[in-house]
Structure formats: structure tokens, C-alpha cells
Amino acid sequence: MNYNLLRAKEVFFILTLSTGLFNHVILIPLLLEAAGRDAWLSVITAFFPFLLFIWIIYYINKNTNQENISDWLKKRYGKLMAALIALPLILILFVHASITFINTSYWAEIYFLPTTPSFLISSVLLISCYLLSSRKLKILAIMSTIVLPMVVFLGFFIMSVNTTEKDPEYLFPLFLNGYVPFFKGIFFSLSGLTEIFVIILIQHKLNQKIQFKQIFWLGVVLLGLTFGPLSAAIMEFGPVEARNFAFPAYEEWKLLKIGEFISRLDFLAMFQWISGAFFRIGLFMYIINHYFNKRKSKLFLPFLYLIIYGFSFLKLDTYDINKFQYLYFLPFSLIIVVSITTVLFILVLLSKRREKAPLERS
Template sequence: MNYNLLRAKEVFFIMVLSTGLFNHVILIPMLLESAARDAWVSVLASFFPFLLFIWMVYYITKNTEQEKITNWLKHRYGKFLAALFVLPLLLILFVHASITFLDTSYWAEIYFLPTTPSFLVSAVLLISCYWLSTRSLKVLAIMSTIVLPLVVFLGFFIMSVNTTQKDVEYLFPLFLNGYAPFLKGIFYALSGLTEIFVIILIQHHLTQKIKFKDIFWLGLVLIGLTIGPLSAAIMEFGPVEARNFTFPAYEEWKLLKIGEFISRLDFLAMFQWVSGAFFRIGLFLYIINQYLNKRKNKFFLPFLFLIIYGTTFLKLDTYDINKFLYLYFLPFCLILVVTVTTVLTFLVYLSKRRENKPLEKS
């Protein structure tokens, strides 16, 4: 039995946990910074260009017969072009894993473990992620089917309990500062949503043909995971105050109050965040190891994790990380991912056209 083969639903569960963390937590401050009150409308509007991106991902997976994308490119366009396409995407995954690791470590240290040495908090997180990245994809899938329902339940729990704390009037009026912030917000929303390109990198692990509706529903869920905490933060704190928070999604847990005696259940947010971080870092490093470690060197993966661990000694704070994301990394990611996906779609089209020409003549 091949433990690296997955069904489409299992990929859905893994992707919602890994990509969902970024869209649900880390991306929110960038959206508020770029579009403020208009951010929630920007996320809704991003659905239309995102739909085109979903179609391109589906077109690539369908017409490459879900073959490993590097092998497909090598056979038709050569090794150089295969490396040119895949290496930048793997670099993006590595930086995303590093940022997730830093954000999670700092957040746990600041809010829950202020007296615990930071190197110890980071080490425990890293060892856990390393263990997960050394498992098979089937193990990740099985674990995700257990963890995701609990994470979703907690999300709906905090959403329903905090209903009395929300003021819908904070969502309006829109476009007070023109349409520039709204358009800027679409740009940042897409920088998180287009992360579904990961499907292309793991398509060869699927036992079933990926259907358009599978990717479409995944896209809708990711949009929902983005707009939910974003709109809640605006309604609960107002657009100005929500913009000042480093982790608005976590601050929503601090408002939770049930009756007179139950409050401060924000430790449950740790389960949500750490679950997403484990799967995100574990999955991304697993993919990088599968593509780059051709000789199955047992030291390659530990070396990658040591590099990530080394970033903790840079003494960056959350402000520096968010500034790096906002000004440089997210714009770079969106432009690169869209460019690579678009060109790859064109190459797949050319390849299919060449393959179909003899059939047309006969």
C-alpha cells in the first residue's frame, strides 16, 4: 500500500488547515492595513479574479494527467525549464514556512509563555513540525480529518458567542477614501488565496482525478476563512482599532464571555493556531524535501529545519515580519505565482495542441 496517495477530500482537509491558517490569521493585518474598513468588500471582490486562477490550476492538473509537474516539464520542455518553474515556488513555500514558524513562536511566547525561554518554545514547535514532515501524506490526511472538525467547531463557537459584541454599522460606509484602498485590498486578498497552487505540486499523490468543483469549493472555503475573522474584527473593534492589533483574530477570543463566570477561553485559540502551523510547516517542508532531496539524504530535511530555527536568532519582532510581508513578500508572491501559473497554463495548452495535431490530420 502506498501511503503517499490521497483522495481529493483528504487534500481538501490538509489544504484548509495549512492555507487556512494564513488566510484566517496572518493575512488579516495586511488586509486591514491596505483597505481598512473596505477590506471585507475587497475579499468578496477578489473571488472573480480568483475564479480565473482556480480554472488555471484545474486546467494544469487535468491536462498534465496529474503527473509530477517536474517530470511532465522535463519530458516536454527540458530540465532547465522544469527547474525554472518549480524552484521559485519551493522558495516561496520555504519562506512561508519560516514566517509561520516565527509568528507562531512569538505569539505563543508573548501571550502564553512569557517566562519560558524563547529558544525552548521555538525548539518544541520545530521538533513537532519536523516529526510531521517526516510522515507520509496519508498520515497528514488522517490527522487532518481529526483535527479540522475541532478547529472548525471552535471557529463557529467564537463566531456565535461574540455575536452580541458586533456592530454591523462599523462595516459601513464604504469607499470613504476612494477606490484605491479597495483595489489594494483585492491585491492582498489574492496573495493569500492563490496559495492553492500547492495542489499542482502534490497532484501526483492523488488517486482520483481532480474535478473543478473540488478546487472551486476549496477556494470558497478559503474566502470564507478570510472574510469571517476580518469582518468580525471590524464589527467588534472598529476599523481603526482592529488595524492596530497584531493578531486581530486572536483578540476576538479575549471578548468571549458566557454568563457571569465564564470568560478568557482564549487558550482555545492556541489549539486552532498551532494545529494550522503544524500542518502548514510540515506540509511545505515535506513538499520541498520530495522535490529537492532526490538522493534521499537523511540530513537534508533536518538542515532545512535548522535554517528555519536560525531565523529566531535574527531578533525580528511581529512588526518587522508584518512589514516584510506587506511591503515585499506578499506582492512578490502574488506576481510570481500568477506569472508561473499563467505561463505553465500556456505551456500545457501548447503541449496538448501538439499532441492533438496528428489526430486531426488522420
């Protein structure tokens, strides 16, 4: 048995932390911008087309025998096809890692370390992520099994304590501005949920086959990580005020109060966010290094991190980043991910039929 390979639940732990950060924090202000009060219903409705995407991911995983997807494509369709499939997905991961890095650095500086030089905050975050992504994936998996339960506990903690601050009436009435915002909300919800395509990129690192129900429950968890803080933000602040916040999920921590003497425990939100950011950036950069750095150069990964570090000097604020994601990146990435996944599904289907044809003639 190769102990460097992962179990299915370890992969899902990593993805819950990495994709969970995006769905739980970064995506919510964009959903509120797109759909306003209707956003919570958009998230629920998005799960139905997402089920089809889950099945496609499962089909690809099952019928490629969990091989390295790039190697599988090279054997059957050539290097060009392998590059056309892998390169856009890798580029999307790199942009996601960069956005997560900039957002996390900016958030830590504004809310917790306003007197600390920004370059120092960025440097500490970058070095920590580099140390994660330069190790074996098994190490990330083991760490995720330790960190995720604590993150989940804090999530349920803030959800239960803030119950008295929630007013369900803020969730209604729906469709005040027609149905267009509702459908836009579905579109942006899918941009976060479809990130489970990462399973295809690391499937060769697993020591067991993934079952459909496992991917299904991962999808349910990711849906819950979006719906929970999104609906809570609307119920606690109202759709208009929640839309004005840069990070509504973090603002929910400021409402926390236990008795008369315990409040302002929002520093616990830092543990949640930093944990997700470490695993998200670390995982994505590990995948990029794994697919591009075939010669195992020790300078390739540091070079990529230096590029990301350079973005921190652009002095982009949350408004600029959210505008870039809302208008360009998330629509583009969703279209690319769905298109490439569909093409890959067709290629796998054709390959399977080719393999069956000689058997049927014999």
C-alpha cells in the first residue's frame, strides 16, 4: 500500500476547507450584488443543475480509472488535446489562488493589523502557503483532518449564538425586481459549486475509487456553506445592508454576544479564514506545480509565488477585486469549467465506446 495516496474522505476534507472558503466568504457579496434578497433561493435552485455536473465528474472519474487526467488524454488523444483541457483549468486555479491571497492579506490588514506593514502580512501568508504546497499532498490531507473539525465547530457556534439576531421576515418577499436577479444568482452560485472539478485533477492521488454518493454529499456540504452565511446575513442585516458589506460572513461575528460580558469574539473568524486560505492557496499551487513542473525544478514554485506576491503591490481594494470577479472572472471561469468538463465527458464517452467495439465484434 502506498501511504502517500489519499483516501476519499481526506480529499473531501481538503476541498471543504479550500472551496468552502470561497463559497462561505468570498462568493457571498457577489451573490448579494447579483440577486439581492433572492440570493438564498438562487443557491437552493442551483443545486438541481449542479447534480448533473456532479454526475459528470463521477462519470469521468470512474471511466478514466482515476489515472492522471493529463496522461490519460495524451495516450488517447495526443498532447495537444491534453494541453487544451488542462491549461485553462490550471490558469483558473492560479487566478483563484491569487484572488484568495490578495483578499486575505487585505482583510487581515484592515480588520486586525492596521499598523503592520502590508508587505510583512503578505510575506508571512505567502511563506506559510509555500511551505504547504511544497510538501506532499498527503500532508495537506492529514492537516485538514485536524483543522476542519475546529472550523466546523466555530461555524455552528456562530450560527447558534446569533439565532436571536435573525429575522426571517427579511427573506421575503421574493422577486420584487423580477426574475432576472434570481437567475443571475443561480449563475454565480454555480461558479462556486462547480469548483469540485478539482477532484479530476487530483484523482490519481487517491488509493480508492470515489463513489457517487461521496461527491453528492460533498456538493451538499458546499451548498450548505453558501446558503448558511448568506441567509444569515440577510436575516441579520437585511438585504440592503448586507449587500454593502465587503465580507458579510465576517460581520456576523461582530454581532456575537454571550451574556453581558462576552462579546467581540470576531478574532475567531481569523482562524476560520486563514485556515481556508492556507489550504486553498496551498492546494491550488500544489496542483499547478504538479502539472507544469515536470522537471521537478525547485525554482518553479517559488517563481509562481513571487508572481502572486507581486499582485499585492497593485494596491487593489475589495471593491476592485469583487468588480473583477463579478464582471469578468467568475462568468468566464464558469463557462470555461462547464465547457471543458463537457468536452472531457464526451472524450471519455467516445473512448469507452471505442474500447467496447472490438469486444462486441469478437
